[in-house]
Amino acid sequence: MEIKDFVCTGCALLCDDIGIKTEGNTIEKTYNTCRKGAARIRGDEERMTCTIKGREENIDKAITEAARILSEANKPMIYGLGNSSLEAQKKAIELASKLSAYLDDTSSFCQGPVVEAILEGKVPTCTLDEVRHLADMILFWGSDPASSHPRHLSRFSYFPRGEKRQRGWEENRTAIVIDVRKSDTSEICNKNFYRIPPGSDGELIDALTAALNGKIPKVSFGMSSKEILELANLLKKAEFGTIFAGLGLVYSLPEIEPMIKLIEALNKSSNFHLMPMVGQYNMRGFNHLLFEKTGYINRVKFDGNKVDHGPHCSVMEVLNSGETDAMLIIGSDPLGCFPKSIAEKLKNIPTIVIDPARTFTSMIADVSIPSAYTGTEAAGNAVRMDGEKVEITPFIDSKKLSDEEILKRILEAI
Amino acid sequence: MGFGQFISKPELDILIVTHRDIFQNSAYEHSRFSAEYADQSAIIILTASDMKKIGIKDNDRVLLKNKWGKVIVRAVESKEEEEHAGIAYMLNSPWSNVLVSPETNGTGVPSFKRIKATISSTEEKDVEVLPVSKWENQD
Ligand code: SF4
Numbered sequence: 358m359e360i361k362d363f364v365c366t367g368c369a370l371l372c373d374d375i376g377i378k379t380e381g382n383t384i385e386k387t388y389n390t391c392r393k394g395a396a397r398i399r400g401d402e403e404r405m406t407c408t409i410k411g412r413e414e415n416i417d418k419a420i421t422e423a424a425r426i427l428s429e430a431n432k433p434m435i436y437g438l439g440n441s442s443l444e445a446q447k448k449a450i451e452l453a454s455k456l457s458a459y460l461d462d463t464s465s466f467c468q469g470p471v472v473e474a475i476l477e478g479k480v481p482t483c484t485l486d487e488v489r490h491l492a493d494m495i496l497f498w499g500s501d502p503a504s505s506h507p508r509h510l511s512r513f514s515y516f517p518r519g520e521k522r523q524r525g526w527e528e529n530r531t532a533i534v535i536d537v538r539k540s541d542t543s544e545i546c547n548k549n550f551y552r553i554p555p556g557s558d559g560e561l562i563d564a565l566t567a568a569l570n571g572k573i574p575k576v577s578f579g580m581s582s583k584e585i586l587e588l589a590n591l592l593k594k595a596e597f598g599t600i601f602a603g604l605g606l607v608y609s610l611p612e613i614e615p616m617i618k619l620i621e622a623l624n625k626s627s628n629f630h631l632m633p634m635v636g637q638y639n640m641r642g643f644n645h646l647l648f649e650k651t652g653y654i655n656r657v658k659f660d661g662n663k664v665d666h667g668p669h670c671s672v673m674e675v676l677n678s679g680e681t682d683a684m685l686i687i688g689s690d691p692l693g694c695f696p697k698s699i700a701e702k703l704k705n706i707p708t709i710v711i712d713p714a715r716t717f718t719s720m721i722a723d724v725s726i727p728s729a730y731t732g733t734e735a736a737g738n739a740v741r742m743d744g745e746k747v748e749i750t751p752f753i754d755s756k757k758l759s760d761e762e763i764l765k766r767i768l769e770a771i
Numbered sequence: 772m773g774f775g776q777f778i779s780k781p782e783l784d785i786l787i788v789t790h791r792d793i794f795q796n797s798a799y800e801h802s803r804f805s806a807e808y809a810d811q812s813a814i815i816i817l818t819a820s821d822m823k824k825i826g827i828k829d830n831d832r833v834l835l836k837n838k839w840g841k842v843i844v845r846a847v848e849s850k851e852e853e854e855h856a857g858i859a860y861m862l863n864s865p866w867s868n869v870l871v872s873p874e875t876n877g878t879g880v881p882s883f884k885r886i887k888a889t890i891s892s893t894e895e896k897d898v899e900v901l902p903v904s905k906w907e908n909q910d
Contacts, residue, residue, distance in 0.1 A: 367800070386871045393793055396800035403802055411906025466880045505791045537788055539851045540862060548820050555858065557786055605790075656879065671879025690904050692804060693864070695872035696881045698839050704905060717803065717865065721905040 365390055366440070366732040367397035368506050369635035369742035370485075382753050384733075391507030398733060401714030405727035414690045416726065420763065423709045423724045424770035426696075427456055430683035430707070434459035436672045437689035439637030442749065445760035446643045449687060450650055451606070452768050454659045458679060461672040462643045463636070463689065465655045467737070470613040471602050471633035472644045473654050475744070480617050483599060483630040484743045485508050485512075490519035494595030495532040498635040499558060500603025503541035506742075510545065514601070535561065537607060551588065554578050558609040559673040562619050569622035572587050642740035676702050685709045685768020686729075687760055692717035711763055724754040735759035780891040781825050787815070787835070787870065787886040789863040804901075812864035813844040813900075816889070818855045822848060827892045834893035837886070840869040843897050859890070865900050
């Protein structure tokens with residue numbers, strides 16, 4: 358069978374032009390994907406097994422045990438959801454509210470500040486389609502799409518011809534890279550690569566803002582006032598500019614405010630936008646849903662009708678301080694991606710893992726529940742890195758339950 | 772057992788900057804338990820002068836350690852034309868996460884991308900990075 362216009366869930370670009378050739382339930386070939394997307398669509402070769410305390414069990418028993426653990430806990434926490442559909446995320450929010458639980462996602466220690474500024478209307482943003490059609494100035498700050506979002510440059514930001522940018526990258530677009538290392542993207546945008554020392558992003562932001570406000574800019578590292586002035590002048594001449602904020606930038610800035618000020622200074626003469634380079638395909642969807650419900654994008658603790666919020670509700674602080682006594686993890690692998698000394702604390706509390714693939718965390722989980730891959734095996738909706746909603750239609754007939762169905766059954770069992 | 776182990780090896784303080792890579796990421800999607808993912812993750816990129824300072828060659832094993840843990844990885848010489856002394860690169864993975872501090876100064880955001888550690892050449896055995904099952908030998 359030939360499938361057209363399938364949506365890839367390999368990253369938050371959610372490319373919707375993927376072709377697939379199948380033979381029964383087997384994927385023979387994928388078209389238009391990047392390497393990462395092709396691997397994602399084929400799925401992990403080791404699927405999760407359904408277990409309670411390491412022994413294989415049937416799914417009904419695993420769901421009952423998960424419900425028991427969560428309802429007996431005093432301060433349960435639900436974490437993950439960046440790789441789940443909006444429908445599953447809604448169920449997780451409902452479950453957290455019912456359990457008076459902590460609820461957090463990956464944005465808590467990555468793109469949260471950027472998404473929050475956008476949803477609170479503190480900074481202008483745009484869509485990726487606007488970038489393709491209108492943008493003449495692209496700034497990759499601490500981001501390396503060639504490695505993290507491989508089709509970003511070809512579908513939207515640099516190479517394509519757009520309505521107002523018929524000559525693409527050759528004449529119509531300037532791409533600038535600011536990074537601490539010579540990334541793959543910086544090799545592509547070679548002419549305009551600015552290398553800065555680790556942790557000095559804030560200093561350069563302030564210097565550029567000063568330059569745009571008519572002051573003489575200075576930094577403590579090897580960039581001269583002249584170079585900074587030239588960069589500021591190049592930026593402010595743009596008709597339509599977008600800054601793609603990567604983790605390199607976000608981790609380096611204690612607060613997002615200096616970036617907001619820089620964009621305000623640029624927008625006295627230009628038209629700049631900020632966009633987060635979101636990794637997991639539906640992290641932004643979770644942020645939108647929680648924001649609608651609570652006014653916060655992440656890091657909450659439900660308590661009856663009240664909602665507490667702040668760094669003390671973040672997954673890192675809650676887990677590290679021993680504040681939670683049971684954790685439900687959906688589509689995330691803390692033992693692979695948290696600081697090891699924090700992740701290891703999961704060994705001390707009952708942990709439930711829901712994931713299509715066998716994860717490092719499942720090795721220490723009390724309950725592991727296999728789910729269908731949203732994308733190839735289960736339907737749903739998701740929010741792209743620019744905030745656009747995308748519908749995902751599966752093509753493989755799977756007997757596995759989706760995250761949404763598993764969470765619904767846990768809710769019913771509580 | 773050679774003489775080597777009694778001579779203290781030169782140590783160097785470095786700042787490890789972590790980043791992502793499409794090949795390692797695809798290996799993760801394919802199977803995070805695979806040797807391929809481990810091989811692509813357990814690497815540190817060093818500038819030539821730093822390799823010289825600790826007396827190692829391309830592909831030698833090195834010990835990275837700090838207050839939070841230690842890990843053994845393979846050293847690879849940086850391809851960048853410009854030297855970046857004192858700064859080394861690692862891919863974001865369980866191997867780099869061994870060294871990330873759990874302290875967030877109340878922000879909830881660990882310093883994943885800038886990790887201070889010391890590096891030296893090593894003959895030590897590999898350090899176990901990936902978790903072992905909590906439920907083995909339960910009978
Ligand atoms: S860029 Fe992202 S969404 Fe597009 S094919 Fe690659 S992994 Fe999939």
